[in-house]
Structures are given as C-alpha cells and as structure tokens.
Amino acid sequence: MQQTAVQRRLLIVDPCDDCHRLTPGLVQAGWEVASCALAQALEHRCDVGVLRLDEAHLKHPDVVKDMIKRSNTEWIAVLSAEQLRCPAVGDFVCEWFFDFHTLPFDESRVQVTLGRAFGMARLRGKGTVKAFDTQDELLGESRPIRELRKLLGKLAPTESPVLIRGESGTGKELVARTLHRQSQRSGQPFVAINCGAIPEHLIQSELFGHEKGAFTGAHQRKIGRIEAANGGTLFLDEIGDLPLELQANLLRFLQEKHIERVGGSQPVPVDVRVLAATHVDLEKAIEQGRFREDLYYRLNVLQVVTAPLRDRHGDLSMLANHFAHFYSLETGRRPRSFSEHALMAMGRHDWPGNVRELANRVRRGLVLAEGRQIEAKDLGLQPFAQQPPLGTLEEYKHKAERQALCDVLDRHSDNLSVAAKVLGISRPTFYRLLHKHQIR
Incomplete structure (x- = not known):
C-alpha cells in the first residue's frame, strides 16, 4: 500500500489575482490551500502563511506584527518590486518574514520557498505548538518543578503560614502567588511587600498603617499593607531583612490576629494568611541575634524550597x-x-x-x-571552544568495547583465559573482539 504523504497546510492572507492563479499549481503539488482576510488569519490553522502586503499593511505594520507573533508559524511576504525598494519596507520584511517574493511569481521558486518554510516550521515545532501564555507560572517539566507543583497543591488549601526558601531569582514570589491562587482566598487580595526594599523608618507605617497626625507629614489616615490584605494573603518577601523591632510587632500580630496603626490605640482585627520568603540562612541569623527564634517558628509552620536553575x-x-x-x-x-x-x-x-x-x-x-x-x-555568554560532534550509539559502544579490552589486557596480558573470564565472555569471543579491534 502506498504511504499517504504528509498534508501541508498553506494559508494565503489578503490574496491578489496573482495569488489566486498560483493556487491550482500548489494544490497539484500537495498543498492544502485556504485564503482569508488579515482579520480572520488567526482563525485558521496552517503550516505556512503567505501575506500579500499592500499599502494598508505597510501603514499599520503593528497589526501584521501582532498576527505573526500570535500565529506561531512561518510567513512569506508577497509585494511589488517598487514596495521592496523602500528602506522601511525592507527592514520590516527582513525582521518579520521567513522569506519574500516579488510579483509576478516565479512558480518554481515559490515551490522551493514554501518547502523550506514548511521544513523550518516543522523543525521548530511551529504550526502545531501553542505559544506559552504569559500568565503561566512555575513553567518547567524537570523533576524539581514537578515535585514543587505537587507540594503546592497540598499546601494551598490550608490556612497555615508557609516559609518559602531559596536563592534569589528562583521564583519565590511565583510560589506565593500560586499558593494564593489555589487557596480558598483566591478571590481576595494578594499583597506583597519586600521587607528589604523599604527604608527602615517607613516600615512600621507601611506594614501597620498610621492615623492622621501620628507624625509630621501624616495628614490623613493610611491603611497599612497588612490591613489591606484583610481576607486574603500577605506575602512578606526577604523576611530576614526585617528589623528586630518590627519582628516583635509582626510576632504580636501573628499571635493576636489584630494590629494597631501608628498613632492609634484601638486594635484592628485582620484576617490574613501569611506567606514569608527568604534567601538568607535564618537559623544562622538566629544564632547571630539578627532574627527572633519565636517569630521563626511562627512563620516556619510549613516550608517550601525552590530549586536553583x-x-x-x-x-x-x-x-x-x-x-x-x-x-x-x-x-x-x-x-x-x-x-x-x-x-x-x-x-x-x-x-x-x-x-x-x-x-x-x-x-x-x-x-x-x-x-x-x-x-x-x-x-552575554562566552562562546566555548567547538566541541567534537557526538557520535552514534554504535560508535560509543565500539569505543567502550575497545577500552574494556585494553583495560583487562593491562592487568591480565599474561593469561588471556583470565582476561576473558573477567569480562564475562568466552575465550573464542575474546579472541574475536581482539581481532575486531586490531589489538595484539
């Protein structure tokens, strides 16, 4: 039975008369051809796209750029020779299109270009693979990230504080946002504060808020970050940088579930889940007197560790x-x-x-x-010296086999029967391998 050829899908956007005349030959060559206006281009699945550039496209290139970025395939521009002479058009085509053709078409050249574009689209996995959603979090399929997602699924529904540990840049805030998104508080505020990025004299007011007239410049009441997170999740990033005085106030809030604004005397009840993150060794900070041990145990009820890249x-x-x-x-x-x-x-x-x-x-x-x-x-990475190309599996087996023979002969060259026994093969097989590798 004859094997069916791979179907190749071609989409021609805003086709001109020349494009229509080209279609029968493309169909005969095995292309499945469809056409549409630019506004409908993203509604069609294709392996390669052809766009007839006209004045409207060149006046509004952002519309074309957006379509190409979202389509996830290779595109070929079709334009007149006069249009191509414009410098701006040339830069635009070179930046955004796989190739281009000027009118009138050279049909044989078109066939070659489409074939190359199709091959490149397949090589890059385009046409069938959806681009990542920019809202995705914790991307990856390595073992550490799979285990992390599994752990977060267990911790998210609870109300317990979580301490997130890991090196800078490993996604600790993404972990916190994932815990919030998967929790029962997901419809409520998520408030993040970097404890190391706020001047020390402002942290008290930022966290707990202040009353009007509490200090010079306090012209009106201000709601602090903790109170703003009421009903939701409070994320304290770089908790190890929090001054000791504020650590005491935070500990009191975690114990009593209420705060007092700076300059105020009435307790304000606040219901939040607290998540904290740090890249420093808190146990060492406790030994050095820079972090309260009682606060550590309040925050470290559950723990997550993010893996370095x-x-x-x-x-x-x-x-x-x-x-x-x-x-x-x-x-x-x-x-x-x-x-x-x-x-x-x-x-x-x-x-x-x-x-x-x-x-x-x-x-x-x-x-x-x-x-x-x-x-x-x-x-900004240093290119490394060209490495020799990797060999095939058979080549690796051949090298390993020869190395094993050389190693055993180094020890038992005086007794080939023992050498063969060490390798777990018969003596005739051992001699055959020596001959194969031209050893001895």
Missing part, C-alpha cells in the same frame, strides 16, 4: 523560549529562537542569578540579535 537544566530551553515570546511584545521584535551554540552556552552557565538572570539575558538577546536566531554573544 542549575538544578533545572532540563527546563532551560522551555523557559528561554517563554521569555523570548514574552519580551518580544516589549521590544517590538519578532520572537527569535536560539542557535545550537546559544543553547549549549546556556547549558554550561551556572546561572547564579537563576531564572531572573535568564529572563534578563533573553531580554538583552532579543534587542542585540542581528540574525534570525539569538546567539551566545547576544546573551
């Missing part, structure tokens, strides 16, 4: 592509893939800044990249 190398490519799509909206440039050398350079980097560092490097790479792919130098 160096332990999640299997997630590097997924995260890098996520950030490339996310920041392309900011830079106004087409989302770029990463070259093989860039991916290898990322794999060899230790990522001391973790996921935050990866996001910043990808953001930089999108701005600096001059080719169709982001290179290691665009990411």
Whole structure:
C-alpha cells in the first residue's frame, strides 16, 4: 500500500489575482490551500502563511506584527518590486518574514520557498505548538518543578503560614502567588511587600498603617499593607531583612490576629494568611541575634524550597523560549529562537542569578540579535571552544568495547583465559573482539 504523504497546510492572507492563479499549481503539488482576510488569519490553522502586503499593511505594520507573533508559524511576504525598494519596507520584511517574493511569481521558486518554510516550521515545532501564555507560572517539566507543583497543591488549601526558601531569582514570589491562587482566598487580595526594599523608618507605617497626625507629614489616615490584605494573603518577601523591632510587632500580630496603626490605640482585627520568603540562612541569623527564634517558628509552620536553575537544566530551553515570546511584545521584535551554540552556552552557565538572570539575558538577546536566531554573544555568554560532534550509539559502544579490552589486557596480558573470564565472555569471543579491534 502506498504511504499517504504528509498534508501541508498553506494559508494565503489578503490574496491578489496573482495569488489566486498560483493556487491550482500548489494544490497539484500537495498543498492544502485556504485564503482569508488579515482579520480572520488567526482563525485558521496552517503550516505556512503567505501575506500579500499592500499599502494598508505597510501603514499599520503593528497589526501584521501582532498576527505573526500570535500565529506561531512561518510567513512569506508577497509585494511589488517598487514596495521592496523602500528602506522601511525592507527592514520590516527582513525582521518579520521567513522569506519574500516579488510579483509576478516565479512558480518554481515559490515551490522551493514554501518547502523550506514548511521544513523550518516543522523543525521548530511551529504550526502545531501553542505559544506559552504569559500568565503561566512555575513553567518547567524537570523533576524539581514537578515535585514543587505537587507540594503546592497540598499546601494551598490550608490556612497555615508557609516559609518559602531559596536563592534569589528562583521564583519565590511565583510560589506565593500560586499558593494564593489555589487557596480558598483566591478571590481576595494578594499583597506583597519586600521587607528589604523599604527604608527602615517607613516600615512600621507601611506594614501597620498610621492615623492622621501620628507624625509630621501624616495628614490623613493610611491603611497599612497588612490591613489591606484583610481576607486574603500577605506575602512578606526577604523576611530576614526585617528589623528586630518590627519582628516583635509582626510576632504580636501573628499571635493576636489584630494590629494597631501608628498613632492609634484601638486594635484592628485582620484576617490574613501569611506567606514569608527568604534567601538568607535564618537559623544562622538566629544564632547571630539578627532574627527572633519565636517569630521563626511562627512563620516556619510549613516550608517550601525552590530549586536553583542549575538544578533545572532540563527546563532551560522551555523557559528561554517563554521569555523570548514574552519580551518580544516589549521590544517590538519578532520572537527569535536560539542557535545550537546559544543553547549549549546556556547549558554550561551556572546561572547564579537563576531564572531572573535568564529572563534578563533573553531580554538583552532579543534587542542585540542581528540574525534570525539569538546567539551566545547576544546573551552575554562566552562562546566555548567547538566541541567534537557526538557520535552514534554504535560508535560509543565500539569505543567502550575497545577500552574494556585494553583495560583487562593491562592487568591480565599474561593469561588471556583470565582476561576473558573477567569480562564475562568466552575465550573464542575474546579472541574475536581482539581481532575486531586490531589489538595484539
């Protein structure tokens, strides 16, 4: 039975008469051809897209850019030779399209270009893979991230405080937001405060609020962050940087479930779930007298530890592509893939800044990249010396077999029967392998 060829889907957007005349030949060549207006382009699934650029598209390029970014496939521009001579048009086409054709069509060249675009779309997984939603959290499929998601599913429904520990840039706030989103308080406020980013003389007022006239400049009552989170979740980031005096006030709130605004005398009941995060060693801080032990035990009822990126190398490519799509909206440039050398350079980097560092490097790479792919130098990573290509499995087996023979001969060259026994093979097999590898 003859095998059915892979169906190739082509979408022609805003087709002109030349495009329509091209269609029968494309169908005969095995393409499934559909056409539509630009406004309906995202409603169609396709492997390759063709867009006839006209004056309206060139006057409003952002509409075209948005469609290309969201379509997740390769696009070919069709335009007149006169249009292509305009510098702005040339830059636009080179930045956003896989290739282009000028009218009138050279049908044989079109067939070649479509084939290349189809191959590239398949190679990059385009046309069938949905781009990451920018609202996704805790992306990744490595073992640490799967175990983390499982743990958060257990902790989220509880009301107990959670202490989130991990290096800077490992997503501790994302963990806190996930706990809030999956909890029964998800419809209520999520209030985050970085305890290390607020001047010490303002922390008391920021956390607990103040009454009018409490101090110079307090012209009206202010609701603090704790009170603003009433009914929801309060996230205290970098809790290890909280001054000792404020630690005592926070401990009193956790025990009594009410606060007093600065300059006030009436207790204000507040119902919040407290999540805290730190990258410092709190046990060591307790020994040094910089953190209250009783507060530590109040906060550390449940604990989550976020894994550093160096332990999640299997997630590097997924995260890098996520950030490339996310920041392309900011830079106004087409989302770029990463070259093989860039991916290898990322794999060899230790990522001391973790996921935050990866996001910043990808953001930089999108701005600096001059080719169709982001290179290691665009990411600010040192290219490494060219490594020899990996061999096939058979080549690895061949090398390992030869090495085993050499090793056993080093020890038992005077008794080949013993050498064969050490390797767990018969003497005839041992001689055959020696001949195969031209040893002795």
